Amino acid sequence: MDWISSTVYTLACHATDEGIALDTTMDQIGQRRSSTLTSIVREAIENMIISGELSSGDRINESALAARFNISRGPIREACRGLENAGLIRNVANQGAYVREMSLEEARALYEVRRALTALVGELLVERASDETLDELQRLVERMARAVEEDDLSTYYNLNLEFHNTMVANADNPALERYYGDIVKQLHLFRRRGLLQHGNLRASNEEHVKIVEALRRRNGSEAAEALRQHVICGWQRMVGTLEES
Structure with a gap:
């Protein structure tokens, strides 16, 4: 060539x-x-x-x-x-x-997993949350209290999501945040119903108050238990609403 x-x-x-x-x-x-x-x-x-x-x-x-x-x-x-x-x-x-239409049994299984993950969030927040994060959670609780007084389900529901998302994000555990997010996304098919019953908004936010108080005391076991009970009570409210409908 x-x-x-x-x-x-x-x-x-x-x-x-x-x-x-x-x-x-x-x-x-x-x-x-x-x-x-x-x-x-x-x-x-x-x-x-x-x-x-x-x-x-x-x-x-x-x-x-x-x-x-x-x-x-x-x-x-x-x-x-x-x-x-x-x-x-x-x-x-x-x-x-x-x-997707979710059965009661499917929802129960997801609530059980959420209960365990949420308790872990409480333990990690006690160790890792800044005072500014706890102040933000307190402000969200106060805004939810106003929504309760106005019986504003839509505003309360969105603030409730922000409250829990803020906690999970500040637990500083990406794996936990991912798994928790997957569970909660599926439970959106069910969760709003649990707040429809009269008095449920107030009961839900009283539990939020206890959660923030436990976090401020930096008591890991107390915070975990407050969050665990919050999920258990949320499930009970859900079942109660379904039984009335």
Whole structure:
């Protein structure tokens, strides 16, 4: 091979390599964009379930969501597959995706796991929570008290979520936060019902007061027990509400 032919061959190979690299990079960018969009859609649907906009048994209308978010139906379908793995949605062949309907026995099992995880949160907070974190928890309890007086279930429910999320985040244990989050997301299919019965908001927030008091005393066993009892009482309120309905 002469010098000219060798040079042309080398340039052609280089161009081919660059083309392959460019194609690979563009594929990766496309996959990343698709993954990011799917994650955004998944979070949006999760929030619709948490807020009660989507209830147990509701069908996920892909066309309506695609129009709402101004996207194709593909990311919505992918998000629903992920939410099925998380236990929030069930996909029915040839029918579509539906918000999962949870049985009482399934909810009981999840509450038992949550009870243990929440007690651990209390122990870790005693060791790791700053005074500023405890002040923030106190402010949330006071805001929930106002919601109780106004009988404002929606505000109370959201503040209650913030209260528990703040505790878990400040326990400074990513594994615990992940497992706890998975449990709580599934219990959103059930939990709001437990606050509907008259007097349940007040009882729930009185338990929050005891939790913060135990944390301020930096008493690990007391904090763990206060949180454990809070979950047990939450389950009892849930069952009581269902028995009345």
